[in-house]
Each structure stands twice: as C-alpha cells, then as structure tokens.
Amino acid sequence: MSNAIPAAAKDQPDASSSSGSKSAVDLPAGTITVKSTFVSRLVSLLAIGLALSLIFNSQEDASLYDPLKACVGFSILAYLITVNLIPILAPEFVRVGFFGKDLGKKDRPVIAETMGAVCAVVYLVSMFFFIPFLFYKYYVTSTSGGGNREQGYDAAVELLHKGRALRMFPHSKLAEYLAALLSLFSMLVLGVADDLFDIRWRNKLFMPAIAALPMMFVYYVDFGVTRVVVPEFAYKVFFPESLAYPTTIDLGALYYVYMLSLAIFLPNSINILAGVNGLEAGQAFVIAIFLLLNDALYILPSRLFGLPEHPGTEAHLFSTYFTLPLVAVTLALLRFNWFPARVFVGDTYCYFAGMVLAQVGIVGHFAKTLMLFLVPQVFNFLYSAPQLFHLVDCPRHRLPKLNTETGLLEPSRVYFPTKPRKLQTLLLRTMSIFKLIHLEYDSKTGAIASASNMTLINLILTWTGPLREDRLALVLLLIQGFTCMVGLTARHTIAPIIFGRDNI
C-alpha cells in the first residue's frame, strides 16, 4: 500500500486545494507533463528499430533463432509503451477514482494510484505476443534456405516435416508458460480488486494461493521434483544412524506447501515494505536484477565461452523470459514513481511483481536461492510481527512522518495512553537494548510512553536520523542491493561447500 488514502471514491480529488503546487492551473488532477524533445523521440525510434531487429533475429534459419534476443526486444518495447502510457492514463485513473494523497509531501498532492495495473497489462500483452517467438523453432520447418517455404511439389514433404516438428512440440513447456501467465493474470485481478475495494487482510491473504493453483498443477505434472538438496552436516544431525548420505531428501507434499507459502509471502511482503516514493518498484527492480545476474551465471558461460551447457540452463532461460519484461515495465514505472512521485504503484503492482518473482523461483526450481534475495523483506516481516499480530498496538498507518518544517521524514510512533502490559514492556525494552526500536518515557511515571513503529523504514530512520524521502528510499534500496549481493555471492561460493556440490 502506498502512502495514499484508499482509492475508494469517497472524496473527489480537488486540484484547486493543492494551491502550493506549481501546476494548479486548469489541468485535470493527476496530469503528468512530459517534455518530448527531438533527441528523446530519436532515441525512442532507434530503440524501436533495435527491438524489432532483436525480435526478428536470424529468421532465415529457424534452428538458429534465439528467443532470448526476442525477449530483450519485447522488453524494450514494453518499456517504451509503459513509459508513454502512464502519462496518458494517469488522469483517467484519477477521474474514475484511482487516486491517493501523497502524505510525504507538504501540500499532499493528489496523484494517480494503481499504475501497476498499466505495467501488468503491458507485461502480459507483451508476453502474449512473445509466445510464437518463444516456440518459433519448433513449428517452423527448416526449408531449403532463403526463408521461402516451398509451395510447389515439395509441399507434401514439407507437410510431413511439419507434422513431425509439431509432434516434437514441447507442449509441457507451453503449458508451463501459460500456467505462469494465468497466475499473473489472477494476481492482476486480485490487485485491482484490492485497490478498488480495500479487501480485508484475512480475506486476501490466501488469494495468491488460488492464483498459484495452475502453476502448482503444472509443476506436479511436469517436474514432480519435491526433493531438495540438504547439507551433509544437517542430514547427519537429524539422521545420525543413517550410513549413506543421500544428497537430497524428498519433502513430498511439504514442498508444495513451501511453494504456496512463497506465492503468498512474496506479494504480501513487497506490499508491506512500502510507503516511500519509489520503494515498492525499487525493491522489485533490485531483486529482479539479481535474479537476472543469477540466471546469467548459468546461461552466459556456455554462450560466451563455449563451455558445456549447464543442466539448469533451460530453467534459467525461462526465468529470464519472465524477469526481463518485469525489469522493463518497473523501470518505466520508477520514472514516474521516484521522488517526487507523480503516480502511485498501488497494491496491484506489489502483488503482480511479487507473483512474477515467486513463480520465477518456483518454476525455475531455485526457490531457496530466491529467499537469499529477500532478506530485507523477511526481516521486515519478522520485525513487524509484534505489531501485525497485535502483541503491541498497531496504528492504521505506520508510514514515516513528514516534519513539515525541515521537509524530512521522521519515524512514526505508536503511543501508549495507558501503561503497557508487563510482557509488552519486556519486549520493547529488550528491543530497545539492541537498538531495534526507539522508546520515549513518560517523564512522571517512567513508563514507556511511545515507541517507533516496527517497520524497517522506521528502523532506518531511528538509526540515521531524519532523511529526505528520496534519500530514505535510496538507503533502503542500497540495503536491498547489498543483501542481494551477499546472497548471490554466498549462493555461488559458500553454498557449494556446505551442500557438498553445486545444485544441478
């Protein structure tokens, strides 16, 4: 949730009230002014040309056709379309009730909400168009060359070839791809429904599990791999009497529970670590970049240096096809969502991006590696737990508070009008000792009067002191990037040692 009033059309955006803003002319609320220069148009044209040449690479020989290049091409197009659509659609979104007030600014401007829906639609449509290119080599017969498909006396032979090529068509991969898109569509619908209706937590918490159903089924049918690699020492601890050391143990149904949990956790955790301009899209961007780096470690060695192909190449290519367009639309979104935000991303974006990341991890069978990239999210969730589960009071909004004099953000606080209970006091004092919380005491009774809210964002602010919104976002994203870097390094240096070998 962005730092916005819920998008319910309770009060209409009132452009005239934002008298402090410069553009308080007659423009409809949510208008974004974009300068279009000659250079920017030229760059766009060149980018379109590049994208098309990548999409239609080496058509003359279908067997050489590279879907990865096409994916890069489609991502470029997706970026360009999103970056041009958002300014067009923002006022429309405000008009129909998707808007919020940016509480992190002095004049609390009304800006468009739920722009993640634009990203999601562009993403999905470009994935639709990508399908024939992804499977190009399977259904186009190799002809005598020059790209001309014989229509003459060779036609019958060609038909036979075609029949054969189609019989080899990887329907299971297609089903996988389609199931992944289905799950994403479900999340788009869920996200928009949440932005519209403000669905209650208990109702929406398990909805991603329904969205993940087709993917789970395809996983069951196609892989059925529920074995995970365990470190030798861990195995010896739990099964000391065992003589042989199996490199994997079968988690069975538990593995499906784990995958479902991931599908539930990821969208919601991105949705919780939010409320600062650019943070929702920024964290998804950073995680996606590291997923791509991880994929590259599998794909590139064989491509660039002619090394033998890693057995996981296929899965990591698949992961790239889903991650790259996400990076593209997210980058476009960030151009408008970065401080000072001109649009909000909405729950739609958080759910959608979270689900893309979750399913990339699931289908690519590197769900454990994915967790290494989610340290800030997991920390934020655990750290928030006392408030989420009402051990400590939880105010409706826990966003950092704007100090209107300095223009800087300060940690927001939860106040205790009555003296906290013993258990609460113990918890709060313990956290305070480890600098995990900032407490204020009642000057008379000495009881705890208030505490900083338990979110990673507030925690950073208690450590650094007040920050401007963009600096705060930057600090958070740097932490994300740093933990991801540590995770990626650990995955490819320490993990092989612990697990005895690299993952196959």
Add this chain to the structure above:
Amino acid sequence: MSNAIPAAAKDQPDASSSSGSKSAVDLPAGTITVKSTFVSRLVSLLAIGLALSLIFNSQEDASLYDPLKACVGFSILAYLITVNLIPILAPEFVRVGFFGKDLGKKDRPVIAETMGAVCAVVYLVSMFFFIPFLFYKYYVTSTSGGGNREQGYDAAVELLHKGRALRMFPHSKLAEYLAALLSLFSMLVLGVADDLFDIRWRNKLFMPAIAALPMMFVYYVDFGVTRVVVPEFAYKVFFPESLAYPTTIDLGALYYVYMLSLAIFLPNSINILAGVNGLEAGQAFVIAIFLLLNDALYILPSRLFGLPEHPGTEAHLFSTYFTLPLVAVTLALLRFNWFPARVFVGDTYCYFAGMVLAQVGIVGHFAKTLMLFLVPQVFNFLYSAPQLFHLVDCPRHRLPKLNTETGLLEPSRVYFPTKPRKLQTLLLRTMSIFKLIHLEYDSKTGAIASASNMTLINLILTWTGPLREDRLALVLLLIQGFTCMVGLTARHTIAPIIFGRDNI
C-alpha cells in the same frame, strides 16, 4: 451496455433521491434484500452435498473417474457461490463507483453495475479448481483397489507406473485448457477496464483479438486444421473444371482470420443487443443451452445407448466443460438481473460470456454451427449497421423509451431536424416498406421527421406495440430460442444432406 449511466464516479449514488422506491430507508445504495428461509438453506445444503459427491465420483478406480460429473458438481457450486456473493458485493460495487441508473423504471433507481465481474471471477476460480479433476485419470496410478496407494514394497513399481502415466499426460490438452482460461482472463480485465474507463470503440474493438492470441497459437500448434467442409454444389459452382470433389477445402490463414473475427464479433454483438433487464445474460444463457444440447447429441448416444463414440466426442466434452459453468453463473446472475433488475451485468459480463461462447466454438472446431445460434445477434448487427457506420444519425443511447404514464417501453427514435439527404431518405423509405422501421413525417414539408432506432429491440416494439420490460425481454429470448432451435435442427438434418455427410 446496460441502460445505465456510465459507471464513472462523476456523481455519487443518492439513495435518498429514489424516494419512490420502497427501500429508501438507511440501507446503502445497491443493497439487495434476500430472504433466507429454512427450506432454501436446506436445498442449498443438499445441493452442496450433491455437488461434492459428483466432484469426487468413483475415486476408488481412477480409470473410471468421470470429469463430466465433476464439471456438473463444480457448476452447482459456482451457481451457489455466485448467487450468494452478488447480494454481498452489490453495495460494495456501488460504493466504489460501479453503479448505474435504471432508465427503464419510473424512479430510475441506482443499482450496482459490472456484476458480470463476480460471475467471471467465480467461473475462473472454479475452472482453476477443476483442472486436477479434469486430468485426474492421467496422473493417478491404478492401484490394487480400495483407493489405498501402496507405500510398501510396491512403491517402486508404482513410481514406475506413475512415471509412465505422466509421460502419457496430455500436455497439449492442458495447454489448450490453460490458453482458453488465459483468453477469458484477458476479457475479464478488458471488460472491467471498459466499465471503469468507458474505452472508445475504436480502441476496444480489436482488443478481443489480443485476448484470443494464446488460443490461436495453441490451435495452430495442436490442430492446425484450417480445412472446412464445403457443400458439393458450392464447390462445383466455383471449380467447375475440377473432376474430383474434395470434401474439404483449406482456408489456410483465412481460417485464423475467421476465428479472430468470431472472437471480436461475439463479445461485441452481445454487448450491442442489450439494454433491457435480463437480455444480456438471457441471450448468453439461451445460446449456451443450445451449445450444450448440440454437445449432448455427440456425447450422449455413446454414453446412454452404448453406441460407438463419435470422433468429435473429445471436442464436445471440452465444450461442455466450458459452457456448463457459464450456464451456472449466468443463471445466478439472472436471478438478480431479471426485471425488475437489482443489478446490472456490465460490459464485463457481455465480453466475458461472448468470449466463452466464441472459444468454445473455436476450440471445439464447430465455429460454423455456432453461427447458426447467433442469428438474432447477426441480424441486430447488420440492422444496426446504417447507424453504427453513421449513414444515419446515431443518438448516444438507442434504448427503448419508457412511457412513464403506461409504464410500458416504446421504441426510441432518431430525429432529423434538417431534411435527410436523398440517400438516407431512400434507405429509410425502403426499410419502411418492409416494415423494418417506423417513420414519422413532418406534417408541413412531408419530409421524414423521425425514425425508430435501428436495433432489434426497437424493431420488436414497432411490431408488437409498447411492452412491459420483462415481456419485451421474454419476446427477445423466445426469438433467440426459436432461431437456435431452427439452427440446431438444420445442423443435424439439412446440413448432412447439403454437405453430403455429417461433419467428422
């Protein structure tokens, strides 16, 4: 489009203004009061029991498991869920801006719009849950009986069996199923977007084509059947020099154009033949029923009388799996959308239902038969064409007009302040001769002053005279049913004669 003010949240629903309505107490706008009696609850419980027993039919032997029964079970559940969800969600929809005024009533009550979204979501979720049941027999190994899967020394053998069963898994069918669901999800998103933003015609006309892309691709890969049966005489007319009579001709790419046209035409045509309580859902219901009857003619003979299975059984089972849940959610919707409507269906419903019907025809490869069931839609489109393409003026709304004194609906009219051009006059007079339009003349100049609007609904009213809204809907649905009946009969009596044989 229902006879509603566009759902844009320009003015808030004002429950107090509808002072004529009985429920003008303090209930939120859009509230639907549903009586829940002991009997109705008992019936619901029994229905749930029946549905579950159908879904989990003959579990002890996977090879006997019948997905058709499960489909009936899921449809019952879908009906029950929809019928209970609509009253809960209607006020919520009104709250966030999905509402319209029913112009066909004296007091123009404000009721919830876009209830088709509820139907679509229930439909899609039940299709999600149906997936494992549809493919049950392929991934469950046959065991020694009694439903217990051996875990003992047979486990290894079982695993082998399972591996084999999974290798036989019909991934192409799964891909087909998932692609169809993807197209439906796209239409849901498009429909909601249209209800929210009132997308312009030229922008939304071709969107169903994008939604149909995955389906087209799967069709291309799996069937690639672009040959259609042509009647012998037609073939002889066009190719008189040909000696042999090929039973089919290959339409090639044209067949894909035809399928795309169908995907564009059906959703839009249902959306055009609308504006009377119960008509949108009613027509989809009638068409779906006749599709089911057509399917039954292929499926039932072998099931009931032990006749050899028709080669088209598979395709028609597939069609049934998609049509039956549509019938269920539509029936639930009709309970609230029938005169006097307490909810509107929204563009969402029209698009969604239209796409279900279109893809059933496409994937089942009986797109021609489908056209036989669409006579009123095709007629309405052709009849509307002069106004749609602005040969004759087209007012913003062409809904029948309520005569507030009689309470009956009368044809709405298009007025000509200036004398119509010669071509227009010729067209209008010719139509008038064939009783296809009702004209009024200026008493002084003798020029055409006004004409009834060119929609099937207005045409019926010019023939029958003013009708109450529910009677009008009934007449239109009877016409739909009658033409469908004629079409179905023709399909199975005349068509085999014309085409020389029955379709395989």
